[in-house]
Amino acid sequence: MxxxxxxxxxxxxxxxxxxxxxxxxxxxxxxxxxxxxxxxxxxxxxxxxxxxxxxxxxxxxxxxxxxxxxxxxxxxxxxxxxxxxxxxxxxxxxxxxxxxxxxxxxxxxxxxxxxxxxxxxxxxxxxxxxxxxxxxxxxxxxxxxxxxxxxxxxTVIAKTRNRQLFGDFNGDGLSDYAYINGPTLLSDTAQSNVSETTAICKGDCTSVIIFSAPDLSPFTIENAYKSNLENLRDLNGDGADEIGFWNIKPTTKSLYIFDAANSRLLTPPVVINTAVHKNLKLIDVLKKSGPKKITVTRSANRNGTWVLESEVVVLD
The missing domain is CATH 3.10.450.50 (Nuclear Transport Factor 2; Chain: A,)
Structure with a gap:
């Protein structure tokens, strides 16, 4: 000493x-x-x-x-x-x-x-x-x-800084940011069924959304190795921005709609079959349709044919 x-x-x-x-x-x-x-x-x-x-x-x-x-x-x-x-x-x-x-x-x-x-x-x-x-x-x-x-x-922090998504995710009127801590992908092979993908990661194929605001809990998404974040703005009228997580696979992409302020998922993941329904943007998948209401559009297999179906979701 x-x-x-x-x-x-x-x-x-x-x-x-x-x-x-x-x-x-x-x-x-x-x-x-x-x-x-x-x-x-x-x-x-x-x-x-x-x-x-x-x-x-x-x-x-x-x-x-x-x-x-x-x-x-x-x-x-x-x-x-x-x-x-x-x-x-x-x-x-x-x-x-x-x-x-x-x-x-x-x-x-x-x-x-x-x-x-x-x-x-x-x-x-x-x-x-x-x-x-x-x-x-x-x-x-x-x-x-x-x-x-x-x-x-x-070097890791510099890369993370470039992927930061800004917004007011806890509703305190101040800007926060979120970023993804994702795994290292070693291989990624699509199967015949679009919902199945064989992926090998260094460690678990798990991604974590981390927030700069200390009062916000991280979100963990399993079987997620390639992803993007979206600021969805305030969808449920609580004054805080919701955050979207795109889980991207070779033949699908799924939108997770998180209410960070209350540590919850607002809807089940919205899955899009990108092998059939190509080039869909966020606005095609999610729309705010009224006070505490959103419309989500997802891919659905109906009698062997993939179609797009929309649903109005009432938020608590």
Whole structure:
């Protein structure tokens, strides 16, 4: 720990001197760091945004708190079994003018690997709330090739950013975004029956819609490896945009209509036989037909002939 302490005091932190923290605040800082650490799971990751300043020095680069949260999400998606622990006894806290330097050993497990990283957080106490200004690890050669560090996810995040769909999916009047975390497809073979496709993915052929708003739960779609998102606007009058997920197969495409604000599917998937009904657009498949009413059009096999059938759906 002395090694990290020297680095932190001389190279990393913003302090002009390294002083011991006032004991009356030490418990609050420790509790804050513990809560931050406990949110390092795939389900809780969206809530990490609340722990950071608007702009953060994150592993040597300036990032917004939204970008930090997105990086954490990609980490947990890449390593679903990822866990990290901080030993309370190994946590050192130094204070200077409302800033706290917290130095600790982070015990990390992922993909059958167990590693330790000498880590630090710089925390600001502002208006009674603690916020993270800096996060990083000690400048140690062994960390250069640590695949769990952010620099190894920059390409993935750049690709994800290009696929973001914007909208107000929780109805709070602010813009959110959603993106798809999809599998890697190894092969895709259509069968004689248009509803059947043999696909081989790296891992499960499962896609997950992830939202930037921390109060929105992800949607998981099984047997989905090629897809697109659509902003369907507010269909049920609750003030939030609905989101459409196209599950694309060699001979079919299916539209899933999700109410993200209430974590539900509004209708069964709307399946189109693209081998017969070609070039149909969203407007051909889904229309808003009145207050809390939509009309969906799907392919149906009637006596051996594929036809398009429309149905009016009343939304709750």
């Amino acid at each position: 002395k090694y990290v302490y020297v680095i932190a005091c001389t190279l990393v932190v913003l302090f002009t001197a390294c002083n011991e923290v006032d004991p009356k605040n030490e418990d609050d800082v420790r509790a804050f760091v513990k809560r931050w650490n406990e949110n390092h799971t795939q389900l809780k990751a969206p809530f990490l945004q609340r722990y950071y300043m608007d702009r953060v020095a994150y592993y040597g680069k300036e990032r917004t708190k939204r970008e930090v949260t997105q990086d954490k999400l990609v980490l947990f998606e890449q390593f679903p079994d990822y866990t990290q622990e901080i030993s309370d006894g190994e946590m050192s806290i130094i204070k200077e003018d409302g800033l706290y330097l917290v130095i600790f050993t982070k015990n990390v497990k992922y993909g059958g690997v167990t590693e330790e990283y000498e880590s630090y957080l710089s925390i600001l106490l502002k208006n009674g709330d603690y916020k993270i200004m800096r996060e990083g690890v000690a400048d140690d050669p062994k960390n250069e090739n640590a695949i769990i560090l952010p620099k190894f996810r920059e």
